[in-house]
Amino acid sequence: MIECCLQINFVKDRGLQEQLREALVTAILAGRFIQDEALPSCRSLSEQLRISRNTVALVYEGLCADGYLISKPRSGYYIAPQYDPEQMKAEKPVELPPESQDHAPNWDKLFKKSPSHLPTINKPSNWMKYKYPFIYGQPDTTLFPMEQWREAARKITGSMRNHHWLHDLIDQDAPILLTQLRNHVLPKRGIIADDSEILITLGTQNALSLISQLLFHRQTPIGVESPVYLEAVNAFRLQNAPIIPHQVDQEGLVLGSQSRQCRYFYVTPSHQAPTGVSMSNARRKQLFEQAIEHDQIIIEDDFDSDTNIEQRSKPALKAHDRSGRVIYVSSLSKALAPGLRLGYIVAPTELIDELRSLRRLTYRHPPSYIQYQMAYFLSQGYYETFLNHYRENSAYRWGLLKHALDKHLPQCRYINTKATAFWVEAPQEVNTQHLAWRAAHQGVLIEPGINHFLEPSAPNNFFRLGFHAIAPDKIESGIITLAQALEQEIANHRNQ
Amino acid sequence: MIECCLQINFVKDRGLQEQLREALVTAILAGRFIQDEALPSCRSLSEQLRISRNTVALVYEGLCADGYLISKPRSGYYIAPQYDPEQMKAEKPVELPPESQDHAPNWDKLFKKSPSHLPTINKPSNWMKYKYPFIYGQPDTTLFPMEQWREAARKITGSMRNHHWLHDLIDQDAPILLTQLRNHVLPKRGIIADDSEILITLGTQNALSLISQLLFHRQTPIGVESPVYLEAVNAFRLQNAPIIPHQVDQEGLVLGSQSRQCRYFYVTPSHQAPTGVSMSNARRKQLFEQAIEHDQIIIEDDFDSDTNIEQRSKPALKAHDRSGRVIYVSSLSKALAPGLRLGYIVAPTELIDELRSLRRLTYRHPPSYIQYQMAYFLSQGYYETFLNHYRENSAYRWGLLKHALDKHLPQCRYINTKATAFWVEAPQEVNTQHLAWRAAHQGVLIEPGINHFLEPSAPNNFFRLGFHAIAPDKIESGIITLAQALEQEIANHRNQ
Numbered sequence: 001m002i003e004c005c006l007q008i009n010f011v012k013d014r015g016l017q018e019q020l021r022e023a024l025v026t027a028i029l030a031g032r033f034i035q036d037e038a039l040p041s042c043r044s045l046s047e048q049l050r051i052s053r054n055t056v057a058l059v060y061e062g063l064c065a066d067g068y069l070i071s072k073p074r075s076g077y078y079i080a081p082q083y084d085p086e087q088m089k090a091e092k093p094v095e096l097p098p099e100s101q102d103h104a105p106n107w108d109k110l111f112k113k114s115p116s117h118l119p120t121i122n123k124p125s126n127w128m129k130y131k132y133p134f135i136y137g138q139p140d141t142t143l144f145p146m147e148q149w150r151e152a153a154r155k156i157t158g159s160m161r162n163h164h165w166l167h168d169l170i171d172q173d174a175p176i177l178l179t180q181l182r183n184h185v186l187p188k189r190g191i192i193a194d195d196s197e198i199l200i201t202l203g204t205q206n207a208l209s210l211i212s213q214l215l216f217h218r219q220t221p222i223g224v225e226s227p228v229y230l231e232a233v234n235a236f237r238l239q240n241a242p243i244i245p246h247q248v249d250q251e252g253l254v255l256g257s258q259s260r261q262c263r264y265f266y267v268t269p270s271h272q273a274p275t276g277v278s279m280s281n282a283r284r285k286q287l288f289e290q291a292i293e294h295d296q297i298i299i300e301d302d303f304d305s306d307t308n309i310e311q312r313s314k315p316a317l318k319a320h321d322r323s324g325r326v327i328y329v330s331s332l333s334k335a336l337a338p339g340l341r342l343g344y345i346v347a348p349t350e351l352i353d354e355l356r357s358l359r360r361l362t363y364r365h366p367p368s369y370i371q372y373q374m375a376y377f378l379s380q381g382y383y384e385t386f387l388n389h390y391r392e393n394s395a396y397r398w399g400l401l402k403h404a405l406d407k408h409l410p411q412c413r414y415i416n417t418k419a420t421a422f423w424v425e426a427p428q429e430v431n432t433q434h435l436a437w438r439a440a441h442q443g444v445l446i447e448p449g450i451n452h453f454l455e456p457s458a459p460n461n462f463f464r465l466g467f468h469a470i471a472p473d474k475i476e477s478g479i480i481t482l483a484q485a486l487e488q489e490i491a492n493h494r495n496q
Numbered sequence: 497m498i499e500c501c502l503q504i505n506f507v508k509d510r511g512l513q514e515q516l517r518e519a520l521v522t523a524i525l526a527g528r529f530i531q532d533e534a535l536p537s538c539r540s541l542s543e544q545l546r547i548s549r550n551t552v553a554l555v556y557e558g559l560c561a562d563g564y565l566i567s568k569p570r571s572g573y574y575i576a577p578q579y580d581p582e583q584m585k586a587e588k589p590v591e592l593p594p595e596s597q598d599h600a601p602n603w604d605k606l607f608k609k610s611p612s613h614l615p616t617i618n619k620p621s622n623w624m625k626y627k628y629p630f631i632y633g634q635p636d637t638t639l640f641p642m643e644q645w646r647e648a649a650r651k652i653t654g655s656m657r658n659h660h661w662l663h664d665l666i667d668q669d670a671p672i673l674l675t676q677l678r679n680h681v682l683p684k685r686g687i688i689a690d691d692s693e694i695l696i697t698l699g700t701q702n703a704l705s706l707i708s709q710l711l712f713h714r715q716t717p718i719g720v721e722s723p724v725y726l727e728a729v730n731a732f733r734l735q736n737a738p739i740i741p742h743q744v745d746q747e748g749l750v751l752g753s754q755s756r757q758c759r760y761f762y763v764t765p766s767h768q769a770p771t772g773v774s775m776s777n778a779r780r781k782q783l784f785e786q787a788i789e790h791d792q793i794i795i796e797d798d799f800d801s802d803t804n805i806e807q808r809s810k811p812a813l814k815a816h817d818r819s820g821r822v823i824y825v826s827s828l829s830k831a832l833a834p835g836l837r838l839g840y841i842v843a844p845t846e847l848i849d850e851l852r853s854l855r856r857l858t859y860r861h862p863p864s865y866i867q868y869q870m871a872y873f874l875s876q877g878y879y880e881t882f883l884n885h886y887r888e889n890s891a892y893r894w895g896l897l898k899h900a901l902d903k904h905l906p907q908c909r910y911i912n913t914k915a916t917a918f919w920v921e922a923p924q925e926v927n928t929q930h931l932a933w934r935a936a937h938q939g940v941l942i943e944p945g946i947n948h949f950l951e952p953s954a955p956n957n958f959f960r961l962g963f964h965a966i967a968p969d970k971i972e973s974g975i976i977t978l979a980q981a982l983e984q985e986i987a988n989h990r991n992q
Contacts, residue, residue: 025877235857288590339660
């Protein structure tokens with residue numbers, strides 16, 4: 001019998017059988033058992049690992065059923081012949097010239113693009129460990145309707161169903177998801193579209209990337225807001241498109257003399273990212289008129305329309321689009337669970353057809369498993385119910401943060417919008433990058449604003465406060481701590 | 497009370513509650529109920545739809561719980577105020593200049609790329625309706641381990657778990673999936689890699705697309721096999737890379753005088769796509785020597801290594817790669833369920849880092865929901881068990897098809913490989929595009945070979961037979977029907 005050297009540090013949030021099975025499978029596939037020796041008996045393994053004998057027996061039986069082990073009466077469990085280390089050994093490698101003759105390729109010279117050199121918003125990947133993470137873009141996952149999502153998973157994997165989601169759809173999308181979008185999601189934004197005008201994407205970033213790859217190059221100047229959602233601009237820059245920044249005021253993007261030369265506009269009219277300003281009707285009209293006059297295309301990123309806390313949102317720009325010069329992009333997963341990566345583009349059929357071909361060559365289609373599951377989720381009304389809960393919860397958090405800002409950070413100004421974050425202006429002498437650093441040491445994460453601006457002479461005293469990743473009962477104490485950091489920063493500045 | 501006009505054509509493979517709830521949610525969100533009128537009673541709706549009263553009551557209760565309906569004692573069910581059509585109406589649209597002043601953009605002129613113009617392999621999207629679909633790339637979905645997959649879904653959505661998969665991972669991957677790849681999947685191919693050398697992708701197509709976007713342009717000639725996996729070449733062409741076709745013989749890709757000028761090679765050494773030829777050791781050695789001498793990079797597409805029916809596969813080229821000049825790409829979903837879209841790249845850290853930044857800008861990361869579910873699936877040994885069943889089943893199908901070919905199509909030749917499809921040569925006078933058309937009319941789908949060749953003077957008499965989408969008991973009769981179509985085609989040709 002093999003002296004079993006299985007050491008398992010059982011964790012609490014996973015079942016014992018699951019963990020034992022994983023450890024045994026790992027050991028078998030690593031070739032740690034040989035064919036002629038019995039595995040430890042249920043009794044000895046259960047004693048060694050201090051788990052019940054039944055747990056071990058069930059796992060052993062499962063591994064027999066799946067062909068990993070065989071059971072010999074009155075002798076015990078053995079690994080199946082095909083998992084004998086000798087059997088699993090690969091053929092001998094090809095003999096190659098001595099290593100000295102080869103040297104590593106110079107990758108830097110081979111790169112035709114440098115995506116890693118583009119400026120980006122750095123968020124600590126361990127943000128969950130901070131006490132006061134006022135970061136943007138990570139929703140409160142306790143709001144996720146897990147029970148309904150689990151039901152959706154159970155249904156689409158149900159034995160009576162037709163499992164369309166297993167197949168390669170090549171360049172198609174799940175028809176039932178398109179139906180749900182057409183019937184339940186787009187009408188709320190005032191948009192009427194048929195299936196041929198919709199393309200499912202892996203979220204908004206992917207929508208913008210596909211559009212950029214198809215339409216942009218050195219000679220397509222793109223008008224954007226500044227401050228801006230930087231990852232969109234990065235996607236455009238990857239295609240070498242010239243970026244024409246436009247100021248943002250209380251009514252949204254301000255057109256200027258430089259606007260005429262743009263071939264495209266990228267805008268976030270519902271609530272501007274990152275300032276939260278909602279584009280006024282007058283500005284919407286101006287933008288349209290300018291686009292019609294100069295034959296420009298408008299890319300509308302409607303990222304927060306579903307989730308902002310306003311009772312009645314303005315319709316999308318796309319709702320006014322009679323000639324098909326608005327490319328509309330939005331997300332289904334941003335508020336629900338960004339890890340799901342699901343969004344869509346609405347645009348004229350000609351453009352969607354070409355984007356569909358491009359998508360086929362870049363990744364075929366978004367996983368149909370998630371498309372079908374999301375379609376079920378929408379069809380049962382769970383998505384709408386979630387959005388209502390989310391909005392209520394957002395409004396509550398928004399109120400807490402607004403109250404805390406007014407009370408504890410009176411020296412800071414912010415635009416009073418009903419968006420999903422606060423864009424805050426600190427006193428002019430404050431460098432919010434320094435503030436962010438100082439605050440982080442006290443457990444408070446904020447996002448310095450400077451990276452959102454495109455102008456070289458951008459102000460240094462803005463920052464963004466998200467309010468979804470932080471626990472509501474931490475909001476006020478977080479702002480008090482931030483206020484202390486701000487005082488220290490100001491005092492420090494005066495002493496310099 | 498509203499005279500209910502709900503018409504539901506109940507289908508058998510979905511529950512009644514699910515279908516009724518969907519219909520009611522659709523009607524509510526479409527604004528078809530008004531606030532002051534009661535919905536039909538449970539009794540009247542159940543009679544109208546001929547379903548049990550209990551079913552209606554349960555659905556009504558569920559809709560109350562989720563805020564769609566309210567129940568008034570002794571009066572009935574009403575829609576909640578927020579779903580009143582008046583409440584749901586969007587603001588009035590902005591007034592725009594009269595339509596006549598605007599005209600649709602000329603999209604054709606705006607496209608910077610023409611992905612839809614690249615030649616591709618056309619497979620009828622309704623292939624499931626054909627009796628004898630000898631198509632390639634759609635697995636037999638009855639082999640999918642649905643019970644285990646359902647278990648994986650249940651586990652990762654379990655209430656005790658930490659639901660990492662809900663978050664935006666920005667540019668990261670699920671660590672537990674990387675661990676599984678490192679420990680269970682790559683060693684079988686002779687590959688040792690650490691986490692920083694692995695990038696998860698949305699399948700092989702996505703891996704090739706990311707590599708192309710980062711490394712290729714007009715001045716990077718790429719050596720490829722011909723016949724070839726055309727969608728790979730299409731991804732390269734999208735970056736304007738010159739394609740240098742290389743002949744394939746019984747030992748794989750044949751190097752020639754044109755090989756030296758290539759900067760990259762794209763090869764399928766395990767079994768060449770589409771011919772199925774396994775690259776010999778001598779050729780592997782030659783390819784490496786050439787790459788080392790001329791500082792070329794090898795892209796190894798190991799698409800069928802896990803699923804071909806050989807007892808012992810040759811190790812991957814990557815297993816011999818000491819200096820990091822092999823970029824290895826493979827899939828986790830091709831045989832299991834291509835709709836899942838999951839693959840990976842193994843390459844030097846420098847390259848992976850840059851690809852990771854590029855991936856962040858093109859779609860952030862593959863859905864973490866699927867990554868975590870697949871990691872669970874791998875950790876319990878289900879993937880390996882599936883592959884074993886799949887291989888056994890493939891071998892059985894392979895044998896049936898080989899037998900049928902030998903018996904009923906003796907006039908056709910094929911290379912005897914243990915690959916996942918047969919590459920068949922018809923008599924020289926046969927145009928297999930005509931044959932495919934004729935066969936399709938008799939319910940037989942085959943893939944003409946011409947589109948796989950890159951040379952303008954390519955032979956017209958090849959075709960591919962896949963054997964996974966067709967039911968095993970249909971294989972022989974499918975080949976008999978194909979043989980009849982072939983006879984007709986030959987007769988037709990002689991009469992011309």
